[in-house]
Amino acid sequence: MLKKGVTLRGIEVFEALAQTGSVAKAAGVTGLSQPAVSQQMRNLETALGAELIDHARRPMRLTPAGHLFLRRTGVALSELRQAQSDVTVMDLAHLEELNLGIIDDFDDDLTPRLATILAESLTRCRFRMVAAGSIELARAMEEKSLHMAICARIDTPLQGVIEHPLVRDPFIIVAPKNTDEDAQTLLRDDSPLPFMNYGADLLIADQITQHLAGHGTPPAARFEISSHLALMAMVARGIGWTITTPLGYMRAARFHDGLRAMALPVPDATRHISLYAGTDWSGPVPRDIARTMRRLIKTHMIDPALADLPWLADQFHLMEDRSCAKS
Numbered sequence: 001m002l003k004k005g006v007t008l009r010g011i012e013v014f015e016a017l018a019q020t021g022s023v024a025k026a027a028g029v030t031g032l033s034q035p036a037v038s039q040q041m042r043n044l045e046t047a048l049g050a051e052l053i054d055h056a057r058r059p060m061r062l063t064p065a066g067h068l069f070l071r072r073t074g075v076a077l078s079e080l081r082q083a084q085s086d087v088t089v090m091d092l093a094h095l096e097e098l099n100l101g102i103i104d105d106f107d108d109d110l111t112p113r114l115a116t117i118l119a120e121s122l123t124r125c126r127f128r129m130v131a132a133g134s135i136e137l138a139r140a141m142e143e144k145s146l147h148m149a150i151c152a153r154i155d156t157p158l159q160g161v162i163e164h165p166l167v168r169d170p171f172i173i174v175a176p177k178n179t180d181e182d183a184q185t186l187l188r189d190d191s192p193l194p195f196m197n198y199g200a201d202l203l204i205a206d207q208i209t210q211h212l213a214g215h216g217t218p219p220a221a222r223f224e225i226s227s228h229l230a231l232m233a234m235v236a237r238g239i240g241w242t243i244t245t246p247l248g249y250m251r252a253a254r255f256h257d258g259l260r261a262m263a264l265p266v267p268d269a270t271r272h273i274s275l276y277a278g279t280d281w282s283g284p285v286p287r288d289i290a291r292t293m294r295r296l297i298k299t300h301m302i303d304p305a306l307a308d309l310p311w312l313a314d315q316f317h318l319m320e321d322r323s324c325a326k327s
Contacts, residue, residue, distance in 0.1 A: 005047025008080075011073050013040040014052060019306040020071050020313045021059025029313075042229050054131055074307055095125040095285070101137040102129065103150035103273065105228075105247050110296050116290060134203045141276055142313045150293060152203055161276045164290035165319035167247075167297050170270040170312070171211060173262045174232070174249060175241040183265050184240050187212075187219060194240040195219040199226030204271070208243045211269040228252070235259060245271060246305045246316045252291055272319065286320065294318050 015038070016026035027034045044054055052066035062070060100118075102111050115129055132140075134151035141149050141158055171185050175193065185191055198205035205224070212218030223240060225231040228248060235242055236258030246275070249261055275293060276284035299320060306313055 003047045003066070007040075007043070010040045010044035010047075011077065013037050014044055014066075015070065015074065015077060015303075017041060017053055017320050018062055018066065019062060019310050021061065021310070023060075047229050070307070072215060074303065078303055082138075083091070095122060097126045097131070098122060098148075099128045099146045100130075100289075101146045101151065102131055102138055103134055103137065103151045104131045105251060105273075106150070107131050108251055110293070111298055112291075113296055113300070114293060118289070133201075138276075141278070144278065147281055148275060148277045148289065150273065150275045152207075153274055154299075158276055160279055162279055162282060162286065163190065163238065163278065164275040164286055164292060164321050165294055166273045166275060167302070167318055168270055168316065169245040169247050169273055170245050170315040171208060171245055171264045171266070172249065172309075172312075173241060173264050174235055174244050175260050176235055176238040176264065177258050178238065179241070179260060179261045183262050187216075189219050191219060191241075194222035196223040196225060196234060196240040196242045197221035198228070198231065198242075202226060204245075204248075207271055211264075211266050214245075215266045221266060229255075246312055247301055249309075250301050251306050263311060270315065274319075290321055 013026060013030055015030070017023070020026050020029065023034050023037050023048040026032075027037045030037065032040070037171075039052065048065075048068075048069070050065040051063050052062045052069055078301065098118075102114070106114075113130075118129075119127065130140075130146070133199060134154060137149040137151040138154050138158055139144065141161055142148040151167075153163075173186060175181065175186060175262055179193060181191065181193055186193060186195070197208060200206075209218060223234070224319070228244075229252060231242055232244075232248075232252035232255045234240060234311060236255040238258075243264060249256075249259070273291040275286060302318070305316060
């Protein structure tokens, strides 16, 4: 039994404070007022009999007890959120056919989870799921060979679709763990460590080039690698540095011991991942799938990323669904 005063809400507030270092930002994350955030935190620390956060520092920092508590409670919160996702049953039994495309960024973790959840709800449906790059999925949506697609937003708006925004995924620098170079040094064309970009056939490579070009002369790419995991492996081996996103970084968890992530000093350098559905799918189905996908992204991508890289808290987050129709 939990000690009196140790509540789920209090633990969620603690997690938000640990990630943001600010009562005001934690209030925005949790939907509580700032006084309520402070009260929840006081109640939790009183119940545990230990200080979890150094309240005198700005931004706030975890105490040693706080680090230990966050490590344990973070796992518990992730499991609770996953349980909530698993028991939220979508009403898809009436569908006869669903063709869904999903960006290959999610292949290793989220795609299998989403496929399992959907398959359990699609009891009478012919279901087809394909994984591909964003450009290929956008083309399939325009050709109407897919009913829905989860992919990065492209420069040219898709016609005849409804967009359900999912996540803001900012660009970040990933360098070898042992490099002493800072972001500004790496971005110089005479950087001692070579720049490696994604293959030119990928949307993300073009987006990175455009963002860099808008803020001075971009470094020339010595390597172009279309395989994301191969690119991360090369960085971990010290061959060069690259630009990716938190989703890409989390997908490369096996290489984290050899990677160092840092902020990209280019304002508004980000991409947006959305679920796109044809206008004839304007009912609750795409909204339900988008809602499920947001929960999966939050539990398995955003929460672990912010625990490792708390400086991403203002940038890497879910997006509000305004269901914008494009006609």
